[in-house]
Amino acid sequence: MVEDLIHLDKELFLFLNNLGNTSWDGFWMLITSQTSGYPIYLVLLFFSYRSYGLRKTMLLLVFVALLITCTDQLSNFFKYGVKRLRPCYDQDLEGLMRLVKNSCGGKYSYFSAHAANSFAVAFFFTYLLGARYRILGAFLMIWAVFVAYSRIYIGVHFPLDVLTGAAVGILFSWLFAKLYLFSIHKYYL
Numbered sequence: 001m002v003e004d005l006i007h008l009d010k011e012l013f014l015f016l017n018n019l020g021n022t023s024w025d026g027f028w029m030l031i032t033s034q035t036s037g038y039p040i041y042l043v044l045l046f047f048s049y050r051s052y053g054l055r056k057t058m059l060l061l062v063f064v065a066l067l068i069t070c071t072d073q074l075s076n077f078f079k080y081g082v083k084r085l086r087p088c089y090d091q092d093l094e095g096l097m098r099l100v101k102n103s104c105g106g107k108y109s110y111f112s113a114h115a116a117n118s119f120a121v122a123f124f125f126t127y128l129l130g131a132r133y134r135i136l137g138a139f140l141m142i143w144a145v146f147v148a149y150s151r152i153y154i155g156v157h158f159p160l161d162v163l164t165g166a167a168v169g170i171l172f173s174w175l176f177a178k179l180y181l182f183s184i185h186k187y188y189l
Contacts, residue, residue, distance in 0.1 A: 009160040013087055016152045016159065017097050024153075025100045032114065032150035037121075040143060044125050047136060051129055056184050063183075064124065067176040071120045071169055075113035078164075084110040088155050100154040112157045115165030116172075118147035123173035128180070144169075 020028065030036050049057045087093050088104035122140035130137035148166055151157035157165075 009158045010092065013152060013158045014096055017155055020098055020153050028150045028153045029100060031146050032154055047129055047133055051132060059183065060180060063176050063180045067120050067124060067172055068117055071116040071172050072113050074168060075111055075116050075165065078111050079108040082110045083108055086156050087158055097155050101156065105156055109157050109161045111168065112151050112161045112165035114151050115148040115162045116169040118144040119166045119169030120173045123170050124177050127173065127177040
């Protein structure tokens, strides 16, 4: 059963990864870059301040930092616990896949911290700001999907790594958003 799932995951990875071509490589490398999110974070900071004011926004930043720390470290815990090789280190895929990056990165892939973190940020802010800024929420969801797919495109994660990361990000974002709202209501910030 697990072997069948892993086999399907590899086949889907090869299909998605080989859809790429050199014309699009630069775009997907930009999307996967952590610095490409900085303008988005500034926009989120602006809308948070506009919606919640200074004190609540400062507390929100603490919650976001804790959220990212949790999803990121949980990803590392799973990577070293599960020890699933990245596609670029998998001998079964040698010569069949495209590695867009100059290097493969860390040895293990399960699960994607990029996917977990981008979905965590996207859903956290969509949950908190989505009622007021629907277009922002839709944009954040699309951005998270693009970041997650970029990991497959550049050849460093399998689809299951990305889907698990997305699920973890969504779960933790919901939990931290609830805790944030509880905190601001309990302490009348």
